[in-house]
Amino acid sequence: MNLVVLAEDVDSIALKNVAKLTGAREIVQITPRSFRLVAAQAHPDLARNCAAGGLDYAWLPSGRQxxxxxxxxxxxxxxxxxxxxxxxxxxxxxxxxxxxxxxxxxxxxxxxxxxxxxxxxxxxxxxxxxxxxxxxxxxxxxxxxxxxxxxxxxxxxxxxxxxxxxxxxxxxxxxxxxxxxxxxxxxxxxxxxxxxxxxxxxxxxxxxxxxxxxxxxxxxxxxxxxxxxxxxxxxxxxxxxxxxxxxxxxxxxxxxxxxxxxxxxxxxxxxxxxxx
Known part of the structure; x- marks a missing residue:
């Protein structure tokens, strides 16, 4: 499963904070408004951190189109x-x-x-x-x-x-x-x-x-x-x-x-x- 985060205008600092929090191996841009955090792991503070950074998120299987x-x-x-x-x-x-x-x-x-x-x-x-x-x-x-x-x-x-x-x-x-x-x-x-x-x-x-x-x-x-x-x-x-x-x-x-x-x-x- 990969973590995908998105927003109308993604804050790069908030994105990097979520990547660090979840131990993501890599940040891959999907569209101008969304990013895949490769190999991210669940964390109890994920929802709170995304909300603070104005980010929506979802866990998706690799390759889902x-x-x-x-x-x-x-x-x-x-x-x-x-x-x-x-x-x-x-x-x-x-x-x-x-x-x-x-x-x-x-x-x-x-x-x-x-x-x-x-x-x-x-x-x-x-x-x-x-x-x-x-x-x-x-x-x-x-x-x-x-x-x-x-x-x-x-x-x-x-x-x-x-x-x-x-x-x-x-x-x-x-x-x-x-x-x-x-x-x-x-x-x-x-x-x-x-x-x-x-x-x-x-x-x-x-x-x-x-x-x-x-x-x-x-x-x-x-x-x-x-x-x-x-x-x-x-x-x-x-x-x-x-x-x-x-x-x-x-x-x-x-x-x-x-x-x-x-x-x-x-x-x-x-x-x-x-x-x-």
Whole structure:
């Protein structure tokens, strides 16, 4: 295993400190933003030292390349995009603080996702459907590096999946905008131009996210080690566990514990720099 460190602007002193700490035999530049520390050894102070130096890191098998993967599955809210859509929709009702509190508890794994979704969506009853368009047009932004990441994965021939505990209104637009191969999310019920406070059909929770990953992986004839998954909260744990390489983007504590790599200082496209 080799240690790979990366950042938007790698501090050479921080890099050398990590190399010394881990006893690395050599520092090899992979991209302008990433370096391989050859023959590095695990150290209990690695995470603390990387954080102090503004570095993200991951342990990777020697020779692992991006082209070795065939499928990438990512969460939407607070991973691909900068907001929790339901919180912003609730803001149109003056209920953002109340809904955001439930969202945070669900992302931390403190309450069941299905229960949290039902409670939050019920508070949206009566809101005009046009509020969704307002959120998409004026509040939703891609997280740094998102577009470069998706394009890089596509160039490498990797199929891409957007799967979210959020809503189809947003995933379908992002699918078209970025060129995802698949998109899955919850569908808000609308009657007479207003939200009813209910969700139609299958609920996309953590288990459903993992199931979509497994189904598409099998349809493509891929092995587990050929799948990358990315997320930020407890609802993404089953999905990351089902993938060969799990990426946690600015993660909640629960997800950090199961991820192969935590990206906190780089953009989403830091994933491309891990593999060169």
């Amino acid at each position: 991006l082209r070795d993967f065939g499928l990438f599955v990512t969460d939407m809210d607070s991973t691909l995009i900068n907001i929790e859509c339901i919180d912003e929709i609730a803001d149109m009702q003056g209920l953002k603080a109340q809904v955001a509190q439930i969202t945070e508890a669900a992302m931390q794994g403190e309450i069941d996702f299905r229960e949290s979704l039902a409670r939050r969506v019920s508070l949206l009853a009566g809101l005009p459907e046009s509020a969704l368009g307002e959120v998409y047009a004026h509040r939703l932004q891609l997280n740094p590096g998102a577009e470069r990441l998706v394009k890089g994965l596509q160039r490498a021939g990797i199929r891409t999946v957007l799967v979210s505990g959020g809503f189809t209104y947003f995933t379908e637009r992002l699918k078209q905008r970025l060129g995802f191969d698949y998109a899955f999310a919850n569908e808000l019920e609308v009657l007479d131009g207003r939200l009813t406070g209910r969700v139609l059909g299958e609920i996309i929770d953590g288990a459903a996210k993992a199931n979509h990953l497994l189904r598409i992986r099998d349809e493509l004839g891929l092995q587990p080690h050929q799948v990358i998954a990315a997320g930020d909260g407890a609802n993404d744990i089953p999905m990351l566990n089902a993938a060969g390489f799990g990426v946690a983007f600015h993660p909640k504590a629960a997800l950090r514990q199961v991820a192969d790599c935590c990206i906190e200082h780089s953009g989403l496209d830091g994933l491309l720099d891990l593999f060169g």
